[in-house]
Amino acid sequence: MARLPVAERRRRLLAAAFTVISRAGVAGATTRAVVDEAGMKLASFHYAFASREELLAELVGDVIERTEVVLAVPPAPGETLEQLLERGLLRYLDTVREAPERERAMFELTQYAMRTPGLEGLAARQYEGYRALAAVSLAEAAERTGCAWQRPLDEVAAHLVALTDGLALAWLADADDTRAHRTASFAARALSAESRPAESRPAESRPASARPAPTRPAPPAHTAPPTRPEPPTRPAPPTRPGEPA
Amino acid sequence: MARLPVAERRRRLLAAAFTVISRAGVAGATTRAVVDEAGMKLASFHYAFASREELLAELVGDVIERTEVVLAVPPAPGETLEQLLERGLLRYLDTVREAPERERAMFELTQYAMRTPGLEGLAARQYEGYRALAAVSLAEAAERTGCAWQRPLDEVAAHLVALTDGLALAWLADADDTRAHRTASFAARALSAESRPAESRPAESRPASARPAPTRPAPPAHTAPPTRPEPPTRPAPPTRPGEPA
């Protein structure tokens, strides 16, 4: 093995660990399995990390920071907030379907954190991060469709996080695309019901329901790209043809 | 140890296993830990089960069948569907708060099933069971408040399951009661939006929104009572004084 600076070695081990966890679960992420995945010798492991526990803790923290919004849905003209939200959620569902192991790994890591003495706080931080991402996306989505949230943004964000979690968990359990699709629609409907038309900020105001407007972004959902393997956020395959990004 | 018939021994081991898993996770449920929890000798384990795997498989299946609705909310006069649903969800939240380890154990068992070769099907069955329970409760709730679901019952049930999962997961991560409460309210709001006033079935019909009516049951949520420890469904402490059950 080439001579690597400790930092880089740690990074590679973290990435390898995530890969192993995706494949075999946290329990399967033994020092040997990780080291093997990274193509290193066992000694290198303990040179980079004091213990397996340290690696796991680092991984959890790492994953939190790297969590990204994978829902950047391309703009679509004259779309309502609900439609925009739905597309975003379906987009999220797609990423789960494409890499179920990754999503499972995320859930497992969260659970590991919740159950491990020093890491309970990290699980909370993880959800905090999810909510923050959700909030950003929801804010943008509302703005682009000329809507405003009727309740505090972070409150709506928490709801979105709960919905995506439930959605992902259910799909992971039964892999029923149809059902998941319907639940995504429901989620979009439910969330948009928490908004009102416009607020008068932009310029116009109308009493009716969500009014079309130049759209663009979309709702979020969490998914942590492994420290290395596979590109985090992809270009966003348009669910429907829309104006080119 | 008293001389026990195999069946009883298996039952006790399953109960002990669930207890251990609640405390230490699936990974911590070693044959020795389980046997210890049950106050038996290791040999008794392999007398009752061919392997640890067999016990775990049995436990997953077991837990599915024993999943119960813990949301039987007592009746409350003149309550809307939304209110009824909210109370039920809050009731569920209470059970999670009271025994977080149990809920965590449920999630972990599901994950174990999803990842274990022969058990993937069980995870799907588990969710099927959750939906069935949700469906029953939703049907009752709608009926008692003179409402009807606008979509297929099992579709709405899937949404409820997703919502409770998301709700529980979020609470387990950050233990934020306020936030969980708000999300529960949101869930109730969102679900009741999927219903319409009445259908004309009972007798009356009115265009307005959910009309009061004799209420009684409530929404569900899943929680598997351990094979033995602690009574599964409790008497349902009235969140509000209502007619005696």
Next chain:
DNA sequence: CGGTGAGTGGGTCAGATGACCCAGTTGCGT
């Protein structure tokens, strides 16, 4: 009331795993 086999107890065994050590080697600064 004696036999006997279901059920029990106290081991053993092989394999996996986390931690760690020590003798090298080799990149890099000087």
Next chain:
DNA sequence: ACGCAACTGGGTCATCTGACCCACTCACCG
């Protein structure tokens, strides 16, 4: 060039774990 310390390779060690064995004993049948 040269030396040193950062880094690597190839072990070892104590534990834990799942599986399993075999002699014993006691409850119940005949």
